Amino acid sequence: MKNILLAILAAAAVSVVGCNKQKQAIDNQAEATKAELDRQKDAAEAAAEHGKEQTDAAAKVAKADIEASKEATQAQLDAEKIKADAEAEAAKARVDAEKK
Secondary structure (H helix, E strand, C coil): HHHHHHHHHHHHHHHHHHHHHHHHHHHHHHHHHHHHHHHHHHEEEHHHHHHHHHHEEEHHHHHHHHHHHHHHHHHHHHHHHHHHHHHHHHHHHHHHHHHH
16 A cells, blocks of 8 residues: 555656646746747847938938039039120120121
């Protein structure tokens, strides 16, 4: 009878230890999964921040290009205006010269 009782207690102890190991393994797996998800979340946030920085930089370059183009166009139009004024003055001088 003692042997049977000892065998039942030993089996119960092994069963409890086995369950605890399984529960610990499950907990460890859950923690590893959460850690991996946190790492992926951090990587996604870093990628989004990098993307924003790249977009901001590209926008600044595009704005600078637009501003440079505007200034170049304005300078060309100013030069054409000065040329038109000079041509008009030259034409007036020719008219004056012909009348004299």
